[in-house]
Each structure stands twice: as C-alpha cells, then as structure tokens.
Amino acid sequence: MIRCKKIGRFILILSLMVFFSSTVSAQNADTIKSEIYSKLKCCDCGMKFEKCRCAHAGPMKAYIDAFLENKTPKEEIYYKVAKKFSLNTIIDEKVKQDLEKRLTAEAGPLRPQIVIEPASFHFGEVSRQKGKISKVFKVHNKGKASLVITNIKTSCACTLAALSVGKNKSPYFGTKGAPVDWQAELKPDEAGELGVVLDLNHKSVKAGDLIREVSIKSNDPLYPEVSLRVEAQVSAQESRNAR
Numbered sequence: 001m002i003r004c005k006k007i008g009r010f011i012l013i014l015s016l017m018v019f020f021s022s023t024v025s026a027q028n029a030d031t032i033k034s035e036i037y038s039k040l041k042c043c044d045c046g047m048k049f050e051k052c053r054c055a056h057a058g059p060m061k062a063y064i065d066a067f068l069e070n071k072t073p074k075e076e077i078y079y080k081v082a083k084k085f086s087l088n089t090i091i092d093e094k095v096k097q098d099l100e101k102r103l104t105a106e107a108g109p110l111r112p113q114i115v116i117e118p119a120s121f122h123f124g125e126v127s128r129q130k131g132k133i134s135k136v137f138k139v140h141n142k143g144k145a146s147l148v149i150t151n152i153k154t155s156c157a158c159t160l161a162a163l164s165v166g167k168n169k170s171p172y173f174g175t176k177g178a179p180v181d182w183q184a185e186l187k188p189d190e191a192g193e194l195g196v197v198l199d200l201n202h203k204s205v206k207a208g209d210l211i212r213e214v215s216i217k218s219n220d221p222l223y224p225e226v227s228l229r230v231e232a233q234v235s236a237q238e239s240r241n242a243r
Contacts, residue, residue, distance in 0.1 A: 039092040107221040113143030120229040127235040128200045137194040141186035151217040153177035158202035165192040207236035
C-alpha cells in the first residue's frame with residue numbers, strides 16, 4: 001500500500017512538472033511571437049503588424065506562425081519575411097540594417113533596384129465634385145540589372161494605376177492587380193511613369209481623411225514589394241451635397 005502511494009505521488013509530481021513545463025513553453029512561444037510581430041509592419045497598409053487586420057496580413061501571419069511552430073530562430077524568421085515580402089516590413093532599424101547587408105551580399109552588385117519618387121503625395125483639400133484626380137509617380141531602376149515588374153495593385157476600387165515605359169503603357173489596374181501573364185521591364189538607369197487616378201465620386205470615398213495605397217511587385221531581391229501612398233482631405237460639406 002505504501003509503495004502504491006509513493007508511485008501515485010511520483011506520477012502526480014511528474015504530471016505537474018509536465019504541465020508547468022508545457023505552460024512555460026507556451027508562454028515563451030507567445031512572448032517570442034509578440035516580439036517578432038512588434039518589429040514588423042504590413043507591407044500593404046503599413047500598419048504595425050500586431051494591430052493589422054487587412055487581407056494581406058493573413059498570409060504573412062500564417063507564414064510567420066509556421067516557422068514559429070518549427071521553432072525557427074527569430075533572426076531567421078526576420079530574414080525569411082524580408083526576403084519573401086520586402087525589407088520594408090521590418091520596423092526595427094538594427095534588424096533591418098543587418099538584413100539589408102545580408103540580402104545585398106546574396107544578391108551581388110548586379111541586381112535590379114526599384115525606387116519610387118515621390119513615395120507619397122497629398123492632394124490637399126478636395127471635393128467629390130472634382131471627380132477624378134491624378135498624380136504621376138516616377139518608377140526608377142537604379143540597379144545594374146533589368147527590373148521586371150510583375151504586378152501593380154491598388155488598395156481600393158476608387159483607385160487605379162497604370163505604368164508607362166517608353167511608348168508602352170499598361171492597362172489601368174485596380175484591386176485585383178495585373179493578370180498573371182503581365183509584366184513590364186525597366187533597363188538599368190531607365191525610368192517609367194506610374195499614373196495613379198483617384199475617383200472621388202466612388203461610393204467608397206467619404207468625407208474626411210482619405211488614404212490609398214498602390215503596391216508594386218518586382219524582382220528586386222531586397223524590396224520585392226513596395227508601395228506608394230496618395231492622400232486627400234475630402235470636404236465634408238460638398239461630400240454631403242454630392243449624395
């Protein structure tokens with residue numbers, strides 16, 4: 001009887017040890033996950049990753065969580081996220097600088113390099129009665145290899161974007177992006193023009209601050225996806241009269 005009690009006590013202690021060990025392990029995993037999320041932002045909307053709820057965040061979170069489940073080191077997760085989605089997803093400057101050095105070394109000197117100028121534009125105060133307003137952005141290839149752009153996508157149906165390279169102009173692309181077989185090429189030191197059109201009469205446009213994003217995917221190994229922003233202050237009074 002005494003022996004059975006000892007065995008029972010041993011099993012109880014062992015069970016408690018396993019329980020507390022798994023609890024601590026789960027807490028550690030949550031801490032690591034929270035730390036990683038806090039150093040990232042969504043490459044689509046630009047919001048801090050831990051607070052982002054946009055459509056683009058779902059696949060990114062699933063991608064990260066899969067590495068967390070496999071206990072992949074934090075530094076390697078940052079690297080994989082930056083390589084797949086863009087260095088622009090990294091908020092922490094120290095982590096970003098270290099990754100940029102690593103990715104630059106991997107890519108070598110003969111790589112394409114996309115640069116958008118300006119990175120954002122504010123139309124100021126506008127009314128819905130103005131209808132469509134537009135802005136042209138420069139898309140430069142400042143690298144030493146051909147830059148191949150494979151997708152252009154807008155964050156809202158009120159916004160369209162088209163790329164002109166020389167005499168070639170793409171169709172206007174919206175929230176669905178470009179067809180899978182579409183692409184445009186910029187030679188080293190060549191620049192194109194990205195025309196962005198914002199339809200103020202669209203039903204999604206409301207009075208107040210208006211922010212829309214245009215994302216561009218390319219073969220730039222450091223920044224495979226970049227985005228630009230257009231903003232406006234929509235007049236409240238004229239927005240009501242337009243209804």
